[in-house]
Every structure is written in structure tokens, then in C-alpha cells.
Amino acid sequence: MTASTPQEIAREAVKRLTARKLPPTPENFQTFYHEVAGTRPLKPFPLENLRQIAQALPEATPAQQRFKSQFGKAVSMHSWDDLERVLSQQLRNQSASTETLAPTPVALAPVVQEQERFPPELLEQMARIVGNALPAVGNDDRKVVELADELINYLRLPEQHPPSLRKLMADFAFRLSFVAEEQAAIRETLLKLLHGVLDNVRVVNLEQPWLQKQLGALIDVAQPPLSIRRLEDAQSRLKDLTRLQLDTKEQMIVAQNAMKETLAVFMQRLSETAANSQQYQQRFEHFAHQLERSTSLAEITPVLQQAIQSARTLALDSQRTGDDLGGLRERAIQAEAQVEQLRLELQRMSDQASHDLLTGALNRKGMAEALERETARAQRSGTRLCLALLDLDDFKRLNDSWGHLAGDAALQHLATVAKTALRPQDALARYGGEEFVILLPDTDPDDAVEVVRRVQRELTTQLFMSGSERLLITFSAGVTQMHSEENFEQAIERADQAMYAAKRAGKNRVLRA
Structure with a gap:
């Protein structure tokens, strides 16, 4: 198939380079490109060298200035024809006058040499x-x-x-x-x-919801574009769950061993009981034959005493076996209860590890972990770290007018819109109630204010739907920069003061602390 597009011509040129085992230099690639395309290579134009010559031309007289201007224009147009015309005209003028075409090579050389040096x-x-x-x-x-x-x-x-x-x-x-x-x-x-x-692991483990959640988190993190922050977030989210899984595995092994021990003892006791039952049966049959042959009370009495003693021994053996089996059964029940408790704890931690169940934003634990990572990164790289505190405007009135379900849906809507408007390195966390915190790494305070305002603008374009009603929800926010010598509480206090100042100023505003 004949190559027709530039991409196809380039691929065919690379194939020929590889087949002939030639190095993929620009010169070789250009040669084969024109060979595949059936075109003639362009004659190279020494742009930089000619520019240096043009800069070195004298301009003491009007004629020299005119020639230098024409020469520079021909060079900028990459035109050999214009250069030939300008030089020919200059030679004709030179033959008719005594003007010099250019300064001596001795004067030109230092200029060219100076132009070719790199800092x-x-x-x-x-x-x-x-x-x-x-x-x-x-x-x-x-x-x-x-x-x-x-x-x-x-x-x-x-x-x-x-x-x-x-x-x-x-x-x-x-x-x-x-x-x-x-x-x-x-x-x-x-x-x-x-x-x-x-996906395959998730399909074959549909009966384990906690595993489904972890696999879902990993799939989300593995979506391009990848970033070290998203990977660190996933690692932090799974750390506690991994530890609990190991504990659960150990407890399950203990429970399995207890069940195995119970079954082994049960089988042993069952075997012993069967053997004892056979022995007692033979013994009682012997007593029965003796009683049949007895003709007096003196002969019956010792047989009855032996029979009573054997019956007591059988009862004691049965009671001991029952006690042993009961103890083992109790141990098995306790081990099973521990495994179930760990399973429920695993489910709870899977749901509440680092993210808020309602909005999907980070919860306070997740925010603390993200803050620790970003603070350490800012100190290492010498960059700034800002945070913003957001509070939904008139949230109580929204709850009273439309119900708590509408209020929850409004919080979900805010979180969804914010995630789409924020940058990949930013982190959104639900701080409590209708308050959210945004961590803004590598950002100065003025830029941080602009990021939060972008979230505000996006929220006004995506109206919140409560049933068939469209509602405009807004928030007020305070932004501040975290300093290396302070803790989170000190920074959030400044942001909180700026946020309340924004509410007093008319709401739906972003102010910098």
C-alpha cells in the first residue's frame, strides 16, 4: 500500500531505517521520508549564519544601510532568489562606485564568534x-x-x-x-x-461488600491521569483496612482450629462412647444371664451390686464426655462470634475509613491524613499551602422549607460540583454539618481565592433540583494560608472568621483572612 498521509509516510520511513539498520538521525529520516514521498529534499538554509552576517554588515552610509536592510529581509524570508538579487545589485553598484561591500574578515570574525557563544x-x-x-x-x-x-x-x-x-x-x-x-x-x-x-476480583467476590468498596477505590485511583496525591490517598485509605483484614484472618484461623479441635474430640468421644457402650452392653448381658441362673437372694445380690456400679460408671463417662463437648462447643461459639465482630468492624471501617458516607468527600480522619501529607510536602518543597472553609448559606431555611432529605441532597450536590471545579491536587473534606474544607497545595492566597470563586461560579450554573423545583444554593467561604509554625486549629480559626465576615457582607462571597 502506497503511503499517502504524512503519518503513513513517516511510519514507512522509520521501517526502512530499521530494515537497513541505519541510525535514526534527522538527516537519515529526512532522506527516507522524501524517498517514500517521492519528493526532493529541500536545500538547507543556513539561517543563523546568514543572520550573523547581516548583523555584521556596515551601515555607515545610506547605501550600506539600504543594502543591509535588503539583505536582512531576504534572510528572514529564507529566499535564495532574493539573496542572489540583492548581492548582484550590490556588486553592480560596487563596480560603479568605491563603496565597500562589507567590513574586513578581521572585523567580522570576532562578531560572529561572539554571536555563537552560549551562556x-x-x-x-x-x-x-x-x-x-x-x-x-x-x-x-x-x-x-x-x-x-x-x-x-x-x-x-x-x-x-x-x-x-x-x-x-x-x-x-x-x-x-x-x-x-x-x-x-x-x-x-x-x-x-x-x-x-x-474487575475480575470484584465479580467473584460479590458477597463481600467491604472488598467491593476497596476494589472500587483502587479502580477510581487507577484512572488517568495518575498523580502521586491520589496514590498516597488510596494507600492511606487502605492501610487501616489491611491491618484489620490481617487481624480477621488470624481470628478466622483460630476459629477454624477450634472447630477442628472440637470435631476431633467429638469423633474421639463418639468412638469411645461406642466402644464403652459395647462393653457395657456385653457386661449387662452377662449380668442378665447370671440373674437368670440365680436361684436365691444371696446369688442375686452381688449381681445387682455390680450392675448398679457399672450403670454409675456409664453415667459418669457420659457426663464427662458431655462436659468436654460442651466446653469445646463454647470455645467454637466464642471464636465464631469474634470473627463476626471483626467482619462487622471491617465493614464499618470500609464505609467510614476516610470518606464521608453522604457526600463522598473526605471525612475528618481523611482530612487529617491529607493535611499531614500536604504539610510535609510544602515544608520539603518550600511551597505554600492554603485552606478554605465553606459554609452553605441559609441551610437551616432549606431544611425547614424542603425537608432534611433535600438538605442532604444539597450537600451531595455541592460536593459533586466542587469536585468537578477543583484542581487535581486539591482535596475536599466535609468538616461537619454544612461546612466543608478545601486544601489547596502549591497555591498562594490570591490564587486560592480564585479557585474557590470558580467553585462558586460553577455552583450557580448547575442549579440544584429538589423534586421538580430548581433551587439556587450558595456558600460563603474564608481562605487563609497555613504557616509552618502553626497547627490546623489556628489556621481554621482564621478561615472561620473570614467566612463569617463574608456572611455578614451579604453571603455568597469569598474573603481572604
Whole structure:
């Protein structure tokens, strides 16, 4: 099939490069691209060199100024024809006058040399960018690692030749593009594989609601785009549940062992009882024969005494067996009760681990964990951490007029709208009642105010429906920056004061503390 689109031509060019085992340099790629397309390669235009020459041209006289302007315009247009025309015209003018075309090479050389030098700070930053790009795409491709090392070493030399530097940069960028594309495909495939495994586990464990919730949380976290905050949040949510699962497993093992022991003792006692019953049966049959043969009271008396003694022994054995089995049964019941208690606790913690059941936002425990992580991150990176306290306006009147179910639905609506309007790094938590807290990492106070106002604007565009009625719900908010030397209570107190100031100012406002 003949390649027709640029993408198809590029793929065919890469295939030919690979088949002929040629390095994927820009020059080789350009050659095969034009070979596949059936076109002629464009003649390279030395833009930078000609610009340097244009800057070095003299402009002492009007004629020199005119020539320099025409030369620079031809260079900016990348036009060989215009350059030829300008130079030809200048040569004709030179033959008719004594004006010099250009300064001597001795004067021009230092200018060109000065233009080709790169600032050392820029070269070092470029070297760091190249070095930091490798971990992002993986170090499995030996060729891209070699190109990166070669480019970094060249950037850190005392002097660089611009054409050589451009070639090294082009080779590295070309190879890096293939590696980045491959890594993106690998990440996408791994996520699909993870989703498939989680879905299968969830399907075969429908009878375990707590496991369903954990798997659902993992599936949500594994949705692109991935972020370290979402992964840390999932890790925190599952930590307590994992510990409780281990405790449950240990208790289930204890319960199973108790049941096994009970069954073993029961079988042993049953066997002993059967054996004893046979022995007693034979003994009582012997007593019966003796009684049949007895002809006097003297002969009957000892037989009756032995029979009574055997009956007492049988009763004691039966009672002891019953006591043993009863004790084992009690142990089994206690172990089973402990397992059931742990199962219920696991279910409760699964529901209430870090998220509010009504709104799906973080609860206070989840907020505390997120705050601890973001505070530590802000201290490490030297960035700012802000928080906002939100309170629904006229929430009591909403409850009184439309009922508590409508009030709950309004809280759910606010949380849903806020999640869509907030940035990926922000965290929403229900602080209590109709109050919510938003953590805003890497954000200065003015930007934090704008983020919360964006939530307000989004809330006005998505009206809340209570039955068939459309209701406009609003909130007032206070925003403040957390300082490294203070705790959460001190920061939330400032935000609370700003929030009440917003309510006094007319509600549906965001004020900065």
C-alpha cells in the first residue's frame, strides 16, 4: 500500500531505517521520508549564519544601510532568489562606485564568534533537563541513555560548536520521542491490565461488600491521569483496612482450629462412647444371664451390686464426655462470634475509613491524613499551602422549607460540583454539618481565592433540583494560608472568621483572612 498521509509516510520511513539498520538521525529520516514521498529534499538554509552576517554588515552610509536592510529581509524570508538579487545589485553598484561591500574578515570574525557563544547557565540547565528526562521515560533503552550521556558531556564542555550541538540535540529528541511513545503505551496497557484484574476480583467476590468498596477505590485511583496525591490517598485509605483484614484472618484461623479441635474430640468421644457402650452392653448381658441362673437372694445380690456400679460408671463417662463437648462447643461459639465482630468492624471501617458516607468527600480522619501529607510536602518543597472553609448559606431555611432529605441532597450536590471545579491536587473534606474544607497545595492566597470563586461560579450554573423545583444554593467561604509554625486549629480559626465576615457582607462571597 502506497503511503499517502504524512503519518503513513513517516511510519514507512522509520521501517526502512530499521530494515537497513541505519541510525535514526534527522538527516537519515529526512532522506527516507522524501524517498517514500517521492519528493526532493529541500536545500538547507543556513539561517543563523546568514543572520550573523547581516548583523555584521556596515551601515555607515545610506547605501550600506539600504543594502543591509535588503539583505536582512531576504534572510528572514529564507529566499535564495532574493539573496542572489540583492548581492548582484550590490556588486553592480560596487563596480560603479568605491563603496565597500562589507567590513574586513578581521572585523567580522570576532562578531560572529561572539554571536555563537552560549551562556554557561543555559547550557547547564539544558544538561539537567536531559538528565531528568531519562527517569521519566525509563532507562531501558540503551541508545537513548548513550545519546543523553553524550549530549550532557558535550553541554558541559568549555566551548560548543553550534552545528554539532544542534545535531546532538536533534538525535536525542528523535530517539526520546520513540521512547516516550513506547512508555505511554506501556503505562496504558498496564492500567488496562490492572482494571481487568480488579474487575475480575470484584465479580467473584460479590458477597463481600467491604472488598467491593476497596476494589472500587483502587479502580477510581487507577484512572488517568495518575498523580502521586491520589496514590498516597488510596494507600492511606487502605492501610487501616489491611491491618484489620490481617487481624480477621488470624481470628478466622483460630476459629477454624477450634472447630477442628472440637470435631476431633467429638469423633474421639463418639468412638469411645461406642466402644464403652459395647462393653457395657456385653457386661449387662452377662449380668442378665447370671440373674437368670440365680436361684436365691444371696446369688442375686452381688449381681445387682455390680450392675448398679457399672450403670454409675456409664453415667459418669457420659457426663464427662458431655462436659468436654460442651466446653469445646463454647470455645467454637466464642471464636465464631469474634470473627463476626471483626467482619462487622471491617465493614464499618470500609464505609467510614476516610470518606464521608453522604457526600463522598473526605471525612475528618481523611482530612487529617491529607493535611499531614500536604504539610510535609510544602515544608520539603518550600511551597505554600492554603485552606478554605465553606459554609452553605441559609441551610437551616432549606431544611425547614424542603425537608432534611433535600438538605442532604444539597450537600451531595455541592460536593459533586466542587469536585468537578477543583484542581487535581486539591482535596475536599466535609468538616461537619454544612461546612466543608478545601486544601489547596502549591497555591498562594490570591490564587486560592480564585479557585474557590470558580467553585462558586460553577455552583450557580448547575442549579440544584429538589423534586421538580430548581433551587439556587450558595456558600460563603474564608481562605487563609497555613504557616509552618502553626497547627490546623489556628489556621481554621482564621478561615472561620473570614467566612463569617463574608456572611455578614451579604453571603455568597469569598474573603481572604
